[in-house]
Amino acid sequence: MALINCPECDTSISDKAPSCPKCGVVLIKKDPDRRNKTQNMGCLIVVIGMVVMGVTPLPSVGAFVFGLGFLVLIVGLIIY
Numbered sequence: 264m265a266l267i268n269c270p271e272c273d274t275s276i277s278d279k280a281p282s283c284p285k286c287g288v289v290l291i292k293k294d295p296d297r298r299n300k301t302q303n304m305g306c307l308i309v310v311i312g313m314v315v316m317g318v319t320p321l322p323s324v325g326a327f328v329f330g331l332g333f334l335v336l337i338v339g340l341i342i343y
């Protein structure tokens with residue numbers, strides 16, 4: 264558990280605290296796992312797309328899944 268300084272009153276507070284116990288300011292934290300989760304999901308769909316392309320008699324279906332996964336990956340990289 265680390266201590267951070269409140270952006271409003273500069274009090275040392277826990278980085279796990281949802282709000283400052285002194286001035287009550289809500290600490291909006293970015294979820295550090297969010298970016299990785301989205302990118303991992305994109306990677307996973309890309310892999311699934313490649314597998315589907317390898318096993319399906321309809322390569323266009325695999326290409327579609329691959330494209331979808333690639334799109335998710337790019338969106339994950341840009342938005343977060």
Ligand SMILES: [Zn+2]
Nearest residue numbers: 269272283286
């Ligand atoms: Zn404060």
